[in-house]
Amino acid sequence: MLTMENQSSVTDPPQSTPSGNGTESNSILNPTGSSSKRWGWGKTMAFSLIPTIMLLLLVELSGRVIYYQLEGPNPLVWEQLIHKLQVSWGRWQVEQKLGTTELPTREQFFTDETFDDELKTAVEEYRYLFNEFYNLMQNNTVTLYMLYIPPENISSELPFNFFQSLADQYQIPLIDMRPIYNQYPKMALYNTYDGHPVAFGHHLVAQKLQQVLDGNLVKNQGRQFSEEERPESLGMWIKNEDRIYLFSTRDPFYHRANSQGLRALKPVKFPRNPSESRIMILGDSFAYGHGVNDENTISYFLERMIPDAEVINAGFPGMSIYHELTYMQQRGQYVEPDILILQVLDNDLHELLPHMKRIFDYKKGLRPKIQIREEGNQPFQ
Numbered sequence: 001m002l003t004m005e006n007q008s009s010v011t012d013p014p015q016s017t018p019s020g021n022g023t024e025s026n027s028i029l030n031p032t033g034s035s036s037k038r039w040g041w042g043k044t045m046a047f048s049l050i051p052t053i054m055l056l057l058l059v060e061l062s063g064r065v066i067y068y069q070l071e072g073p074n075p076l077v078w079e080q081l082i083h084k085l086q087v088s089w090g091r092w093q094v095e096q097k098l099g100t101t102e103l104p105t106r107e108q109f110f111t112d113e114t115f116d117d118e119l120k121t122a123v124e125e126y127r128y129l130f131n132e133f134y135n136l137m138q139n140n141t142v143t144l145y146m147l148y149i150p151p152e153n154i155s156s157e158l159p160f161n162f163f164q165s166l167a168d169q170y171q172i173p174l175i176d177m178r179p180i181y182n183q184y185p186k187m188a189l190y191n192t193y194d195g196h197p198v199a200f201g202h203h204l205v206a207q208k209l210q211q212v213l214d215g216n217l218v219k220n221q222g223r224q225f226s227e228e229e230r231p232e233s234l235g236m237w238i239k240n241e242d243r244i245y246l247f248s249t250r251d252p253f254y255h256r257a258n259s260q261g262l263r264a265l266k267p268v269k270f271p272r273n274p275s276e277s278r279i280m281i282l283g284d285s286f287a288y289g290h291g292v293n294d295e296n297t298i299s300y301f302l303e304r305m306i307p308d309a310e311v312i313n314a315g316f317p318g319m320s321i322y323h324e325l326t327y328m329q330q331r332g333q334y335v336e337p338d339i340l341i342l343q344v345l346d347n348d349l350h351e352l353l354p355h356m357k358r359i360f361d362y363k364k365g366l367r368p369k370i371q372i373r374e375e376g377n378q379p380f381q
Contacts, residue, residue, distance in 0.1 A: 268335055281315060
């Protein structure tokens with residue numbers, strides 16, 4: 001028989017022994033305890049950081065948009081997309097015509113008979129565009145010169161002979177730098193990583209130009225425009241740009257642009273100084289001075305060799321006659337040059353291939369209006 005004491009021990013639940021501070025009993029009755037409080041603070045801090053992170057992301061995105069607006073070739077993304085599609089379309093056109101995806105290099109373009117038809121088309125197109133360019137200079141009473149600076153490696157005499165034929169046809173002086181450059185080793189004239197002239201090469205060109213222009217300067221001859229007619233940008237660089245370009249770790253160079261987008265240390269003034277001759281040098285990276293500081297470009301040297309002349313650097317990498325005509329129509333003529341020196345190079349013909357033109361077309365706000373039909377070489381808008 002169970003006693004009352006034994007019955008009590010069976011029916012009553014076991015009692016926990018209280019500790020001195022009651023911790024054990026509290027942990028059983030409230031299993032969340034202080035760890036729950038710590039996790040609660042962690043969640044609060046984590047959620048409070050989300051708006052901060054979102055704000056930082058928004059600032060980063062806004063900064064990238066602003067940078068793209070300033071540095072990018074196109075102000076809107078869809079324009080950049082269209083430009084890329086045009087480049088791809090140009091490549092496809094050439095590939096279909098040639099029946100190969102291997103597009104010609106500059107050397108192949110002049111030496112490989114496979115590309116004779118493309119070369120002939122480029123020559124015809126250049127002649128047409130050059131005629132438009134020449135007429136624009138005539139209408140603006142600008143004295144025109146042509147300047148040939150040889151590339152580091154000449155693969156063919158065809159380009160120079162072509163430019164000489166144009167100069168003869170239009171009775172334009174062609175300044176040939178080959179005899180002077182041939183007097184020096186290539187390493188003294190061109191940089192080691194992409195074949196652009198170094199400061200010494202530019203200085204030789206400026207000296208030759210000084211000799212040619214000595215006694216032939218014309219002043220206040222070019223057509224003048226009103227302030228209402230003149231566009232805000234006269235060049236193709238970011239206004240007031242001040243930076244170091246690093247295309248090679250061995251040859252960084254300093255580039256500055258004025259408030260009008262020209263590579264210059266001071267703005268072009270209007271109205272002009274009637275006692276000065278205004279000379280513009282227009283061309284590709286050879287005219288621009290790729291790889292050398294501002295003080296080592298042809299235009300900078302020449303301006304110091306001719307005291308009563310103002311020399312404008314309107315060069316831009318990648319230019320050919322297609323782009324030079326567009327630039328002069330939309331911006332360059334408003335600089336009001338008296339003399340224009342058009343720098344020509346072998347790759348000017350190669351860059352008239354459709355995909356090469358499209359690489360440049362919509363950069364820096366220019367909108368080329370002159371185009372050439374593939375058949376017949378007739379212009380259309």
